[in-house]
Amino acid sequence: MSTIAQRLSEITTTLPEGVRLVAVSKFHPVEALREAYDAGQRIFGESRVQELIGKIEAMPDDTVWHFIGHLQTNKVRAIVGKVAMIESVDTPRLAGFINRAAADAGVVQPVLLQLHVAQEETKFGFTPDELLDWLATDEWRNLTSLKLCGVMGMASNTDDQERIRQDFTLIAETRRRIVEAHPDLADTFATVSMGMSHDYLQAIACGSNLVRVGTYIFGERT
Ligand SMILES: *Cc1c(COP(=O)(O)O)cnc(C)c1O
Secondary structure, eight states, rough: OOOOHHHHHHHHHHHTTTEEEEOOOTTSSSHHHHHHTTTOOOEEOOOOOHHHHHHHHHHHHTTTTESSOOOGGGHHHHHHHTTSSEEEEEEEEHHHHHHHHHHHHOOEEEEEEEEESSSSSOOOBBBBHHHHHHHHHTTTGGGTEEEEEEEEEEOOSSHHOOOOHHHHHHHHHHHHHHHHHHHHGTTOOOOEEEOOOOTTHOOOOOOEEEEEEEEHOOOOOO
């Protein structure tokens, strides 16, 4: 068994029922994705539009793509309808752009709303209050070509386990509060995407049902 297949199997055997794995393949060559695909992995995460487009063309048609990086508005049209999920919707403006592009393409684009809870200042995303406030305006109801599927976020990059637990709990809790405020979202706003190579087990313990693991599967990015 290849290392990639072995790592995948290690992870998938530890995933509880109902938790899905995004294999984060950014910066890794198609051959590496192919190995993961051959081992049964179907969902891949990419963070750059050009790289993603090339990989979509190179990989089998039933590969499932999640876009997980910061998405510039001028790149939206290149990926709408081609990815199963845009996990990184971080402003109302970007949501509007994706909605318009999806409407023009005649598709409904599933998305996650990205939360910023980590202590790093450079990360993108809504704060929990910003997201709750925006959703309270009901503006999103006009975005009929978007399907709001849940939230995505990252914990602080720290060794402080308590802080990591707090960050993950806040992300999961924010999803719960959103559904409480908008009960008609309950059926669809179900995804909590959190947890990476070094913290995915903690994320699951705090309510993640979609983990995004790269380095542990594919090795260091070069
Ligand atoms: C790169 C990346 C990951 C994967 O991180 P690893 O530490 O390599 O597992 C997960 N989520 C996002 C948003 C990323 O950009």
